[in-house]
Every structure is written in structure tokens, then in C-alpha cells.
Amino acid sequence: DQQVKQNSPSLSVQEGRISILNCDYTNSMFDYFLWYKKYPAEGPTFLISISSIKDKNEDGRFTVFLNKSAKHLSLHIVPSQPGDSAVYFCAASEGNTDKLIFGTGTRLQVFP
């Protein structure tokens, strides 16, 4: 039972354009959502997060949008840069815990 789903395994975007990565979840008890970025042979690194009391959080080129009614969140990267090429994981947690449930990841490639 995949509680966090990333239905696009890969995405290719031209440098300077917007990258939009999507994530859906099924557990309505999730109340905190995070995006992690992973380069080959490295552990995932935290990118940006959002609490369920908000619908948008922005940090520089990265913005996360949360639509609770649709149980959907998205990560927007603008402008995209070649260094953004990595695998992006959506993750969620509920209640009084930092235990994260991860999606399967989306591989983003930003080409010149």
C-alpha cells in the first residue's frame, strides 16, 4: 500500500525553465510534507517542507504547494539549473513523529 506516490519516474526540463514535480498521498492523517533531493552515491538531503496548515512555502528558487482536499503536493523549481539534476523524493509524516514515508522518486534532468 503506497501511501505516498510519485507517478512520474522521470522529468526532463531545459535550463531556465520551470520544473514541476508532483506527489500524491492517501493518508489524510499526514500533516507534514517534505521534499528531499538525492545525488548518486549520496544520502538524500532535505530541500523544503510544508505544514498542513499552509498551502504554499517558498525558499529561493523552490516552492512547494499543498492541496489538502486533493491530497496533492507539488514542487516548483524556477529557473531550473543543470545542478538541479537529481532524484527528488516526496515524503510525509503524521502527528507526533518524524518518521517519514517516502514516495518512489522522480528523476529530474535539466539540460542546457
Place this chain on the structure above:
Amino acid sequence: GAGVSQTPSNKVTEKGKYVELRCDPISGHTALYWYRQSLGQGPEFLIYFQGTGAADDSGLPNDRFFAVRPEGSVSTLKIQRTERGDSAVYLCASSRGLANGGELFFGEGSRLTVL
């Protein structure tokens, strides 16, 4: 170093053997997590420690898997009678243990290959 350290980085073993994977968390982090990542999948939760005790071990796949954190710092993940399906990257993460948004800091992982 200041980050989460995992050893060994690579381990190749034969089916049926016993394996230990070690995690040294960030100093001062009270919470420690083990995840497993198989090819093409996201990290899958195994077990979570708050201090010395396992607060949630619901992700351990079966009784061949066991983890300890005797002094509330370093943790060891132990796998008995390894099977080919155990081959994966085992990730360790630590955090300050703050609920509802505490960022997890991951190590680089230990890649286990069972032949």
C-alpha cells in the same frame, strides 16, 4: 565529521551469512532512523530510536532483522541468515527528535549485496 557516518559503505556477503551495519549519528541528535532503499524505490522505513529505545520497529520485515542503540548514540543494524532479497542500500538518518517537522539528516548509506 559533522554528518551521519555509516560503515561499511559496501558489503558483499553470501546467502545465509550474518551482517552488521553501523551508524554514527550527528552529535546531540536523539532520534535515529534506519531506512532501506531498493533499486528504483524510495527509502522504506525500518526502525526508529528515540534515545536508547526503539520507538517504532514496525518496518522491520521479519525477525532476521534487529537493531540496537545501547548508549543512545551509535546504532547497529543486524541481519541474520541473509537472503538475496535483502540486497539494498541501507540508509541511516538522525534528527533532533522534534516532532512534526524535524528534518532528517541522512548518511551516504551502506550498500549490501547478498550473492
